[in-house]
Amino acid sequence: MYFTGALGESLVISQELINREGASFLDSSPLFPDSSDNRFFINKINVDNLAVIVRNYLRVITNDNQLEIVFKTIKFPNSTIYGALHKDGKSEVTIYTNLELNDCWTRFVKCKELMQLYVDSNNTHSYREYSSSEIIKQIKEVIRSQGTLISADDVYEFDAGYESEAIAFLATIDLFFPKEDKLFVHILGEMIAEKKGYTNYDLALTYKTPEFIVKFYRKYIEKMSMALLNIV
Amino acid sequence: MDTQTTKIRESVVSNDSRSSINSKELIELAKKLNYSSLRFMVAPDKAISEEAVIEDTLFLLKNIDTPTDAVKETFSTKGR
Numbered sequence: 671m672y673f674t675g676a677l678g679e680s681l682v683i684s685q686e687l688i689n690r691e692g693a694s695f696l697d698s699s700p701l702f703p704d705s706s707d708n709r710f711f712i713n714k715i716n717v718d719n720l721a722v723i724v725r726n727y728l729r730v731i732t733n734d735n736q737l738e739i740v741f742k743t744i745k746f747p748n749s750t751i752y753g754a755l756h757k758d759g760k761s762e763v764t765i766y767t768n769l770e771l772n773d774c775w776t777r778f779v780k781c782k783e784l785m786q787l788y789v790d791s792n793n794t795h796s797y798r799e800y801s802s803s804e805i806i807k808q809i810k811e812v813i814r815s816q817g818t819l820i821s822a823d824d825v826y827e828f829d830a831g832y833e834s835e836a837i838a839f840l841a842t843i844d845l846f847f848p849k850e851d852k853l854f855v856h857i858l859g860e861m862i863a864e865k866k867g868y869t870n871y872d873l874a875l876t877y878k879t880p881e882f883i884v885k886f887y888r889k890y891i892e893k894m895s896m897a898l899l900n901i902v
Numbered sequence: 903m904d905t906q907t908t909k910i911r912e913s914v915v916s917n918d919s920r921s922s923i924n925s926k927e928l929i930e931l932a933k934k935l936n937y938s939s940l941r942f943m944v945a946p947d948k949a950i951s952e953e954a955v956i957e958d959t960l961f962l963l964k965n966i967d968t969p970t971d972a973v974k975e976t977f978s979t980k981g982r
Contacts (some may be wrong), residue, residue, distance in 0.1 A: 718977060725979045740978040747952040747961055754942040754962055766962065766973075786941055799939050804931040806925055809955050814942055820946050835941065844959060882947040 672824040680840035698788040714878040717780045731791045734763035745769040753779035798831040822890045928960045
């Protein structure tokens with residue numbers, strides 16, 4: 671699978687999730703609190719709600735009514751791992767996030783790992799699990815394929831075991847910019863491009879997401895996302 | 903060989919040995935734990951080395967079943 675293919679699949683999934691749950695995992699604040707203006711400006715992902723939504727969805731898919739999701743933080747020696755997902759086979763899934771991440775990255779990583787669960791439970795594509803004896807191979811492929819993902823090129827294919835990771839990563843990014851805000855974000859992006867006093871950092875603060883993710887969304891995801899939503 | 907060159911050679915050999923030991927220990931621990939699935943996301947916004955990721959993965963596996971002070975639970979869907 672190449673980047674464009676992964677992006678297409680990820681947008682179908684992220685947009686289906688938003689429509690399925692009615693965007694109930696998004697928290698928004700009124701733009702003008704003391705007025706009759708009902709517009710909302712600041713939207714952020716409520717990770718707790720998203721965790722419950724994904725958990726309930728997985729219970730339906732897997733018929734496992736005992737399934738629970740637990741979040742833990744961990745202080746890694748080198749801080750190279752931002753998040754990890756572990757299923758212990760006892761109806762519990764643990765999502766680890768790096769203790770040294772700031773709030774925005776922590777929120778993103780939690781959502782990404784939740785999306786990983788959601789993506790893996792969708793049978794729209796196959797994914798390859800690594801056996802325990804292949805862990806070094808898994809590490810090599812994660813590093814290599816993530817490099818391909820971040821450069822967003824269609825020259826190299828993702829390693830088979832990484833495809834669902836790429837889809838989950840891209841779907842998560844799309845999720846951070848709500849459907850009803852996409853045109854607004856696009857307009858702000860034009861202001862950024864024209865250097866009219868608004869920056870990617872400002873956008874990151876608005877949506878409580880890492881600036882790296884804002885830049886990636888604007889550069890590689892926004893156009894296709896808006897096209898699929900018929901937003902012009 | 904002068905002292906400074908000797909120290910540089912020792913440093914290079916030491917790093918290779920540490921990397922090799924970590925990989926071996928990681929494979930053995932992974933087999934011992936026989937985990938059904940482990941997924942992880944490495945930092946997308948900075949340069950990382952394979953050796954550093956191996957070391958972090960090893961640390962993760964050591965803390966999965968027997969959490970230490972390095973691991974803290976922050977949220978659970980139990981009861982929700």
